[in-house]
Amino acid sequence: MAGVDEPTVALSNVEKTFETADGTVQALSEVSFAVESGEFVCVLGPSGCGKTTLFRIIAGLETPTGGRVAVDGTPVSGPGMDRGMVFQEYGLFPWRTVTGNVEFGLEQRDMQPEERRRVAAEMIDLVGLDGFEEAYPAELSGGMKQRVGIARALAVDPEILLMDEPFASVDAQTRLMLHEELLRIWRETGKTICFVTHDVAEAVTLADRVVVLTGSPGRVRSVVDPDLDRPRDRTDEGFNECRDRIRSLIQ
Amino acid sequence: MSIDIGTGSTSSTLAGATGLVGQADGARLWRGALGTAAFLVIWWVAASFQPTYLLPSPVEVAGAFVTELTAAALIQFPFGEGTIAATRLPVKLLQSLYHYVPGLAIGSVLGIGLGVGMGWFAWLDDALTPVTRVLRPIPPLAWIAFAIVWIGIGHGGATFIVAIGAFWINFYTASAGVEGVPREYTEVAASLGVQDDLAMIRKVILPSAAPEIMTGIRTSIGQCWMIVVAAELFGAPGLGYEIINAAQNLQLEVSVVYMLVISLVFLASDAVFRRIEGRVLAWRV
Numbered sequence: 001m002a003g004v005d006e007p008t009v010a011l012s013n014v015e016k017t018f019e020t021a022d023g024t025v026q027a028l029s030e031v032s033f034a035v036e037s038g039e040f041v042c043v044l045g046p047s048g049c050g051k052t053t054l055f056r057i058i059a060g061l062e063t064p065t066g067g068r069v070a071v072d073g074t075p076v077s078g079p080g081m082d083r084g085m086v087f088q089e090y091g092l093f094p095w096r097t098v099t100g101n102v103e104f105g106l107e108q109r110d111m112q113p114e115e116r117r118r119v120a121a122e123m124i125d126l127v128g129l130d131g132f133e134e135a136y137p138a139e140l141s142g143g144m145k146q147r148v149g150i151a152r153a154l155a156v157d158p159e160i161l162l163m164d165e166p167f168a169s170v171d172a173q174t175r176l177m178l179h180e181e182l183l184r185i186w187r188e189t190g191k192t193i194c195f196v197t198h199d200v201a202e203a204v205t206l207a208d209r210v211v212v213l214t215g216s217p218g219r220v221r222s223v224v225d226p227d228l229d230r231p232r233d234r235t236d237e238g239f240n241e242c243r244d245r246i247r248s249l250i251q
Numbered sequence: 252m253s254i255d256i257g258t259g260s261t262s263s264t265l266a267g268a269t270g271l272v273g274q275a276d277g278a279r280l281w282r283g284a285l286g287t288a289a290f291l292v293i294w295w296v297a298a299s300f301q302p303t304y305l306l307p308s309p310v311e312v313a314g315a316f317v318t319e320l321t322a323a324a325l326i327q328f329p330f331g332e333g334t335i336a337a338t339r340l341p342v343k344l345l346q347s348l349y350h351y352v353p354g355l356a357i358g359s360v361l362g363i364g365l366g367v368g369m370g371w372f373a374w375l376d377d378a379l380t381p382v383t384r385v386l387r388p389i390p391p392l393a394w395i396a397f398a399i400v401w402i403g404i405g406h407g408g409a410t411f412i413v414a415i416g417a418f419w420i421n422f423y424t425a426s427a428g429v430e431g432v433p434r435e436y437t438e439v440a441a442s443l444g445v446q447d448d449l450a451m452i453r454k455v456i457l458p459s460a461a462p463e464i465m466t467g468i469r470t471s472i473g474q475c476w477m478i479v480v481a482a483e484l485f486g487a488p489g490l491g492y493e494i495i496n497a498a499q500n501l502q503l504e505v506s507v508v509y510m511l512v513i514s515l516v517f518l519a520s521d522a523v524f525r526r527i528e529g530r531v532l533a534w535r536v
Contacts, residue, residue, distance in 0.1 A: 061438055079442040091435035095458040095534045105443030108450075138536040156443060 006073045007034035008160060008192045009058060015066030016053055026217035027053045031067070033211050033220055035160075040186055040193045042207035046250060047198055050218025055164045055196045059085050071160065081105065084153030088165040090145040092137040098124060098148050099133045105156035123151040126185060143174035150185065160192045167202070179205050183230065200250075204243050205232050212249050222249050307504035312511075315504040319343075329406045344512060347479055347489030350406045354413025355475045359468055361414070362421030366467075370429025371448065371456055383422070391416035392481050399485075409479065409487035416478040417471040424470070428463025429456055462535070465528045472524055476517050 016028040027050040035041045045051045056062040057069055060079040069076045071083065079085075092101050102120040111119075124133055127147040137145055146166055153161060167175045183206065186193055197203055203210045210224045226232075226242045233239060291309050298308035307315070324342040325334040329349050369376040369383075394415050398408035432455070440455045457464075483491030490509045497505035 059438075059442065061441075079438065081442065081444050083442060085439060085442045087435050087439070089435065091433070091439045093436060093439075093455070093458070095461065095532075097534075104440070104454075107454075108444030108446075136534045136536055138534065152439075152443070 008037045008039075008072060009035040009194060010070045010073075011054075011058070011067065013067035014054070014057060014064045014069060016050065016057065016062065017065050028057075028064070029217040029219050031213075031218065031220055033223060035192055035194055037159075037192055038190050040183075040195065040206060040208045041211060042203035042209075043194065043196045043211045043213060044200065044203040044246065044250075045198065045213030045218065046215060049213045049215035051196045051198075051213055052164055054213070054218065055162060055194075058194060059083055059162050081156050082159045084156065084158035084161050086146070086149045086153050086161065086163040086166045088168050090137070090142075090149045090169075092145055092148055092152070094137050097134050097136055098129060098140075098151075101137070101148050102151045102155050104152060109156075119155055120151075123155045126154070126188065127151045128181065141174075142170040143178055146170065146178065147181070150182070154185075154189065154191070158191070160194060163193065163195045165197055166195070168197075168199075175202070180231070182206065200243050200246050201234060204228075204239060204246065205234070210246060212246055214250060224249070304501035304503055307507055311504040312507045315502070316340075316508045316511075319505065319508050340508075340512065343488075343490050343493050343509065344516065346406075347483070347491065350409035350413055350482070350487060350489070351475060351479045354410040354479075355417050355471060357410070358414035358417025358475075359421045359471060362418040362423075362471075363425045363464055363467070365418075366422040366425025366427075367429050367452060367456065367460070370426040370460075371452060376426075387419050387423070391419075391478050395482070395485055398482075404486045406487060408485075409482040409489070412482040413475050413478050417475055420471040420474060421464070421467040424463045424467030425460065428460030428467075431463065432456055432459040462532055465531060469521065469524050469528065472520050473517055476513055480513065 011034070012032045014028055014031040016026070018025045018027055031054060033041075043051050043054060053062060057064050058071075058076065060076045060083070071080075085091075093104065096104065099117070099120050102123050103116045106116045106119055121133070124130060127150055129144060129147050129151065132140065132144065137148065140148065146169075149166070150161075167178050170178065179202065182193075185191075195203075195206060204226050207226060210226065212221045212224060213219065214221045224242070224246055226239075228236070228238050228242065295308050295310070298306045298311075303311055319340040320338055322339045324337055324339040326337045326342055326345060327334050365379075365383075369379055391412050394412055395404075395408070398404060398411045402408045402411055436455050436459055437451060440451060445451050445454060479489065480491030480494070483489045484495055486492065490513050493509045494506045497503070497509070
């Protein structure tokens with residue numbers, strides 16, 4: 001099945017059209033790229049370029065109307081525990097505490113309650129939410145909610161973390177802090193991350209490679225490798241150069 | 252209307268508002284007591300010009316209340332033999348509860364069941380929407396025809412009518428609650444390994460729709476008392492029957508006693524359920 005050189009996520013000629021009252025709308029056209037194991041890839045594009053549709057196709061929540069999507073060499077046929085999802089609006093279960101949210105995926109497996117507790121505590125510690133185990137989502141700030149979202153997705157130990165504009169709803173300062181945290185978590189866990197965003201600076205801060213989409217229909221305009229040392233400094237010359245290069249690609 | 256976004260003045264406005272609330276609490280109590288006293292006085296004065304069989308005075312109602320509370324009566328169980336000695340008021344209350352409680356329980360369970368089922372399974376919704384659309388506007392009491400023919404107008408018939416009332420209220424709120432479950436919840440759950448419909452309903456749909464479901468139950472707790480009284484007007488024993496029966500004997504003071512009993516029982520059950528609701532939905536903070 002998964003060969004040695006098989007990329008973790010492989011998209012080839014992915015097409016997506018939607019039937020609407022006004023006729024057929026093409027959201028994605030001939031989208032092809034691959035994400036290697038352990039890589040941090042950002043899918044960047046302006047709003048309406050179909051990047052969320054692309055996220056949903058990789059997640060298995062939408063079926064492409066053409067082309068192939070494979071994870072570890074297996075065609076995607078629906079959502080699965082190999083792909084953890086993190087949403088912009090968090091999607092936390094408001095009736096569950098932080099621990100309850102993080103344990104949700106573990107409950108679907110044969111796992112002793114003590115073992116669940118242990119894994120959940122480990123994940124909560126990983127995202128820096130110690131002391132908030134018994135808080136309900138309504139009691140948390142936006143940044144803390146998204147930490148819970150990340151911990152919940154990581155708890156079932158997926159191979160890939162799929163993130164759809166996860167930090168778009170938090171304030172700028174919190175966002176910068178969450179970037180550092182996410183990069184730390186990525187280093188510590190070695191997960192493959194596929195991160196959708198419309199924010200050029202965010203993509204340059206985070207990604208090994210940036211897949212630049214243009215609309216409509218959404219196509220891959222270019223794949224940019226920032227090739228900058230980490231931690232990346234937003235005032236750095238190379239950073240600005242890369243950001244401007246990507247901006248000119250989008251315009 | 253102006254919107255104040257300054258933090259300093261906002262806090263001072265808040266402090267002012269808190270002061271007002273504190274003041275209003277005392278004032279409200281006084282006004283409430285005054286209004287109640289005025290109502291009783293007007294009632295009492297109006298009643299003093301009328302014979303009791305047209306308008307009983309508050310004092311006569313209080314007297315009737317004591318009589319109903321102390322006059323001996325027997326508790327008879329709807330099933331089986333045997334009686335227990337008690338007094339009139341609790342006996343009448345128990346008689347109403349014999350059809351109120353099972354009617355409310357059966358109607359709520361079935362209504363929530365169908366509402367959740369139709370809210371979640373699109374095929375079931377498609378299949379049953381025409382029928383439910385037509386049947387829902389029919390007032391529960393209109394089903395009295397079937398209650399009489401099928402069951403007879405006793406506890407059974409009244410239970411049937413109450414259950415129909417509870418059914419539609421809970422059906423409507425539960426299906427609306429399920430339709431309002433954010434898509435992200437079910438998508439996240441699917442990505443975390445929830446595969447079959449039953450697990451999805453149990454772990455995501457029911458807890459997410461719980462606020463609406465609880466509202467449906469609370470609404471039917473109140474509405475079912477209205478239905479109980481209406482059903483008893485057709486002859487099922489209980490508080491509602493006693494209201495009509497006493498009026499026919501020109502004992503309006505007894506009618507008023509049982510009207511007030513219904514109000515008190517409703518207020519008590521609503522207060523109890525609000526506490527339960529607060530516990531179940533503690534996560535709403």
